[in-house]
Amino acid sequence: MTPDEFRELGHALVEWVARYREDLPGLPVMSAVRPGDIRAQLPATPPEAPGALQALLPLLDSVVLPGITHWNHPRFFAYFPSKTHLASVLADLVCAGLGAQGMSWQTSPAATEVEEVMLEWLRQLLGLPLAFSGVLQDTASTATLVALLCAREKSTGLALCRGGLQQAHAPLVVYTSEMAHSSVEKAALLAGFGRDYVRFLPTDAAHALQVEALASAVQADVAAGLQPCAVVATTGTTSTTAMDPVAAVAEVARRHALWLHVDAAMAGTAMVCPELRWMWAGVEAADSVVFNPHKWMGVGFDCTAYFVRDVGHLLSVMSTHPSYLRTKADAEVKNFRDWGIPLGRRFRALKVWFVLHSLGADGLRAAVRRDVALAQGLAARVDAAPGWERCAPVPLQTVCVRHLLPGASAAEEDAHNLALAEAVNATGEAYVTPAVVKGRRLIRISIGALDTAQPDVDAVWALLQRCAADVGR
């Protein structure tokens, strides 16, 4: 493709994206295609001859779009906010156009240095102490794996240089809450700890980790000859945005030399608001912290910020120095390839820059405050509605509700709520997530898409009530 052909198609696709964003409110939120529908419309074999890309453009409308669940739709209330500001889209165009590789400083110094500055900006925006240094990774799943690998190597004195987890040692134990994200268990298993050595601790009525249970578990493991290694505390759990008591967890971690990883994947964005920072009070004692600019902050997926206090230790675990990667500048610069798992790195910091410049700290705070206010308004209406139960506190932007079936068994009520969530989603008018918390089914309404406003929240609440009546019939 020549630059001129690129111009023609590029302009057409800029229009396509702009129209897509304009059309969003009228599209069904959740894709209604059936399994295999999209696949069946594509050839089973690759083309032999080169083809004009113009031919694909109509397929974006006919094949792709029906298969998209619209995360930027104002009535997207599922999972977590993962909005993509249009400023981020523009940065990705530039990033792809440059095709720069940021594995080493020298392979594109701008990729490294803009990332350094953007992580420093994010650190300041979140109010993290100066002692933290940050790096971009793809997802919180990966960052949490890196954190547990670093914890493992801290406890074993860098056993990876010797016999790894295969040398004789007291088994290492990882602690987290029963409400921790699934990626914490996955990371612990991938890091080799084994499920026998992962403790899922009970939570209180607000679904926050019980620190006494943590202390007891650690003591019991020490007594049993095991070696407590790491604890993962969550600021804003996935199911209910519960807040683990970070300061109290940090105190246990300090006493037993545990690595403390704070998972604020979704809620981290809220820390731009000073009045919300009580939520992770004590975070300054963490060894590592992860939050996702690609969630509530609106930087396009994927973009995870991983902060650590001991960069030297991170490098000891992650760095490799083959000759073909060494450059003259190495002593004076950061080589972010040594800060994570992948060697190759794209210029992700560009989209952080575009979004932070475009919104400013004021814009970021306003977006968080809008969503918290919308959630509190909805929580109040749920509380006042007969036949509905609110299942968790609402510190942030997620409201967990259950429609009650008086006289029904718990199992019947659970089945009713699952059916209710699926009925809501099938309308295409809004999209919510059914979840199970402590064995009971509930429906999560997670607020924070790009243009969600009061009428959208009103609409999903009305829809839940309408569908509840229909499903109950």
Added chain:
Amino acid sequence: MTPDEFRELGHALVEWVARYREDLPGLPVMSAVRPGDIRAQLPATPPEAPGALQALLPLLDSVVLPGITHWNHPRFFAYFPSKTHLASVLADLVCAGLGAQGMSWQTSPAATEVEEVMLEWLRQLLGLPLAFSGVLQDTASTATLVALLCAREKSTGLALCRGGLQQAHAPLVVYTSEMAHSSVEKAALLAGFGRDYVRFLPTDAAHALQVEALASAVQADVAAGLQPCAVVATTGTTSTTAMDPVAAVAEVARRHALWLHVDAAMAGTAMVCPELRWMWAGVEAADSVVFNPHKWMGVGFDCTAYFVRDVGHLLSVMSTHPSYLRTKADAEVKNFRDWGIPLGRRFRALKVWFVLHSLGADGLRAAVRRDVALAQGLAARVDAAPGWERCAPVPLQTVCVRHLLPGASAAEEDAHNLALAEAVNATGEAYVTPAVVKGRRLIRISIGALDTAQPDVDAVWALLQRCAADVGR
């Protein structure tokens, strides 16, 4: 940002990218900025107020561009080809504009199903057997980590469900060649094997793994009470594009129940040419294969294709099933979140589709053949040039050379070649990589940027000769 503001800036940036690609041949290949130059031009603190994005556009030219090493420059001969076709850039614009999340099938069915079809197309293009299923990941580093995790769990009968690597077991051993990419060692260390249990086997004169050495090492480890677990064979090593004898390695792997992972990160693209498939003859016996469409194939970074034969085992190692991720469709679909480390997944398959459609199999093959022919031509000229040594066979697109200093010690000659490579790079007229192979310094000329043609190869060869004379003075 409104869609109309996006239109205005989007059109401007399409022009910017097109002009950038047009201007490439005139730009210095390697960025000449000094450490800290870029950082110093950005504010130390984030903006408080929202800002117009127009203000950033001039900074792309004044701040970013001088800090870019141009991987799409026709005289980029460093590292490995990592070209980005403009078709891929267009796909990334759409991908970012949609902002779709492909973690589950339901969260955007098109992301999953287009990925399924594209991996099937890639499987056919590379001539891999039907038994392989593919998935996209970010980088080969990550895919190799996944491979070694799967190997570990195969050898231990899914010990991750019990005591992990911490339960009593004969220590597991990983084998690879001394020429394997650094990511293989890194993956083994992160997976917990420990350096004591990673064997770097000697290579022959062509820098390919000596299969007798592998067989002996495995036998010695078995005799010592260890458990051989995995072998990583490389098709096209990083330093010299050496070809490990996959079929012979596979035979050892079969005898000892080793997991066989084939790393064809760069060279995999060449397998689109049937006449080159002898290079990985025996690959059908592999348990896993990785190749990077984001290298020589020209799909923009990041985009790694990971193929496995036993999907069930991959899912056993990688899957998590919390309630908030379960959907009605799960029984009928693939959920690619369970095929790798990150939970979140962007719509990467779109850029594979755009590139494969745009080039077709014919175009892919022509690009590979162009570069192989260019490399062979250069190799012949090096062979004919007095004072120069070619340090490795040239099966693909990488030519490894050394400028000889008659009468000098090996150390002096090495220092001379490092200085020579740095002198070439400092001109900005071309960019090559100095490397060390078996203790000796050489210079890699890796051919395969987007528009590299005969005059560019002529130019880098003339430049090497000119700089050799200057540096030697």
